[in-house]
Amino acid sequence: MKSALYSRFFILLPWVLIVVIIIDSDTRKPSSSSRLPSARHYSPYWNRRVGRSALMRPQPSDTSVGTWATHQEQVSIPGVQKMKNDTLPIIYAITPTYSRPVQKAELTRLANTFRQVAGLHWIVVEDSPQPTELVNRFLARAGVRATHLHVPTPRRYKRAGLPRATEQRNAGLTWLRQQYQTQLLHRQTTAPGSSPHLPNISGVVFFADDDNTYSLELFQEMRTTQKVSVWPVGLVGGRRYERPVVENGKVVGWYTGWRADRPFAIDMAGFAVSLQVILSSPKALFKRRGSQPGMQESDFLKQITKVDELEPKASNCTKVLVWHTRTEKVNLANEPKHPQDTIKIEV
Ligand SMILES: *[C@@H]1O[C@H](CO)[C@@H](O)[C@H](O)[C@H]1NC(C)=O
Ligand SMILES: *[C@@H]1O[C@H](CO)[C@@H](O)[C@H](O)[C@H]1NC(C)=O
Ligand SMILES: *[C@@H]1O[C@H](CO)[C@@H](O)[C@H](O)[C@H]1NC(C)=O
DSSP: OHHHHHHHHHHHHHHHHHHHHHHHHHHHSOOOTTSOOOHHHHHHHHHHHHGGGOOOOOOTTOOOSTTOEEEEEOOOOTTTSOOOOTTSOEEEEEEEEOOSTTHHHHHHHHHHHHTTSTTEEEEEEESSSSOOHHHHHHHHTSOSOEEEEEOOOOGGGOSTTSOOSHHHHHHHHHHHHHHHHHHHHHHHHHSTTSOSSOOOOOEEEEEOOTTOEEOHHHHHHHTTOSSEEEOOEEEETTEEEEEEEEETTEEEEEEOSSOTTSTTOOOGGGEEEEHHHHHHOTTOOOOOTTOOTTOHHHHHHHTTOOGGGOEEOHHHHTSOOEEOOOOOOOOOTTOOSSOOSSSOOOO
């Protein structure tokens, strides 16, 4: 009985090995161009493309600010890549996001816009202790150069009436600063005697919440930001739009339905900051302490600029190029408590 089993095993063994070898060599063949490259394949390529502002992976020890950790996916899909243009300032879009029924739909809308913008680097920051599989998979296929970060909001801040996404926006800023800091140190050690000042860095940072709709024109406008640029935002503050009031090319006030006395009465979607400013004001962050609800933008901008320095975009702030659309709260009244479908589907 036992020996019969053994002999059968030894007859089958060579066949099993042959099948394993065939499958293995098949998956190692160069993939067809339609297959998405995986992270380990494209990171060197990505570094090369970014050129002057080539970014490095954060060091594991780089956890000086809070508990955030990073996980990166750099995606380049042949054909979707825009024409190389090294002179184009990179637009860093920082998007805080959190798990909810509409999350993937919102991220899809953003990706469909961002994919069409040359030189855009998407920094997606999840409000979670771990990167989620959903966002991980999503970014790997989004066709947008992206960095995937995560930081959980401390429990004590998860209350109605408190500002949201503070930690996530700050994690995005910290990541950016660390990337360029690492690069700078690297330059100094490899080229001793070179200028201790920051290299010429042309880039623009803006905060792209996932519940807004962005026109492509907005990116053309913000790309030329010297320090801090501003523009109108639609469907916000209980009005059809809010906007900076501009006279003779200068911001002189705010058209807003809510607390016009704020130093910068502007929505998160209504401004962009040059990377130079972000790097030269390393302490500028979104504040928890002492920050009242709705004052996040103002408290942040106060640290880096003055009203009379603001650069009005969108035809002296007369055009709405971004809308605070907000997706309707979904009705899941008929969703079963326990899975009833025969398959499990990611939504
Ligand atoms: C690169 O960007 C600059 C600045 O926006 C622009 O003037 C130039 O035409 C662009 N070149 C190409 C090849 O797209
Ligand atoms: C770098 O910055 C300096 C000082 O702002 C400027 O004079 C120079 O033209 C810049 N170089 C490039 C290549 O942008
Ligand atoms: C904005 O206003 C200034 C001053 O009135 C004017 O010189 C400039 O051409 C305007 N810009 C646009 C894009 O309309």
